[in-house]
Amino acid sequence: MSTEPEAPAPTPADGPSSGPTRRTFIATTSAVGGVVIAGGAIGGGFLASDEADAAPAAPASRVSLTVNGTRHTVTVDNRTSLLDLLREHLDLTGAKKGCDAGACGACTVLVDGHRQNACLTLAVRLEGAKVTTIEGLADGERLHPLQQAFIDEDAFQCGYCTPGQIVSGVGCIKEGHTHSPEEIREWMSGNICRCGCYVKIVRAVEQAAGRK
Template identity: 75%
Template sequence: MTTELPDTPPELTEGPAPVPTRRTFIATTAAVGGVVAAGGLAAGSALTDQDSPAAEAPPSGRLSLTVNGERRTLTIDNRTSLLDLLREHLGLTGSKKGCNAGACGACTVLVDGQRVNSCLTLAVRLEGAEVTTIEGLANGDRLHPLQAAFVEQDAFQCGFCTPGQIMSGVGCIEEGHTDSAEEIREWMSGNICRCGCYVKIVKAVDQVAHGK
């Protein structure tokens, strides 16, 4: 009776398996991950091509309104703000896009004589309305009295907020909120001047309101 053990398989007698280095581990992981990602992208692409619904065009509407005394009729995306209508469709860039959230007043215009933040106003809701922008205040080369007062009082520096300040000032005067400097400041408080020209702005509005 023999006591010899069977021969060990060759693969077990060649020593321990080599320990993978950090570099080979990273390379192997990256390769496997790339294959998986490529497969996922391919599957996703196939799903998009075959199963996704066709992109729908945004709803649009036809709008007629009067801007600075001129009747305008155009078809626009129903999501268009009055500010974007003025700047991008009609080329009236005097109204400025400051915060685009109704907080700075740089986009102020008059709609049927009332002050509005044009960035918050949907254009399609203004069918038949009359809109006045800073471009519509002057009479040819003759400035509106408040425009002239802003120049006389030096009521601006960088000028970015000035169109909105003037339009808001015109509205403030027409609304009759000019009995005192304090009242003017209160009713003009929605218009921000980052240059800090508030004292001179109030003086300009007061000058026109009281013929000073």
């Protein structure tokens, strides 16, 4: 049997030859990773800013149209809807932005006498058109007959859909679709009233059409 003494196990105090501990390894890698992430975020910020500066301007066009009897000539982004032109450029806020998808009728206006959803209509396609909004129905202080009928029949509650309902009703009367309550409901079905005033709306259209 050998009696040679065993060599002592190395300890952290043995000098610089000892390897890194698990704790120092994790701390070091975490610090390096943080620097890389921060550098990427900073670099990405500069890149996004450069791309934004380099983005081409959206194409715009000049369009002239008559709104409620007044001629307007404006330059707008080609993507601008008639609804946004009315509300944001001409300060005519009667037509409401409800669904902005042509499903509720709150933005209904008359274009050359025909009912149209302003949110689905590109303004640049209306060169020379005549547009009538809820603001253009009254004759001075005298209300349009359908506006008066809505008051007489109490055909609204919150009122948000009312401008579109009235303009659509005017179109419905001009189109001759008022021979019965059922016909009125059918041809006014594109205008939604979330308060549920449909019965009174039909009565108002009947009154304005001379059926009452």
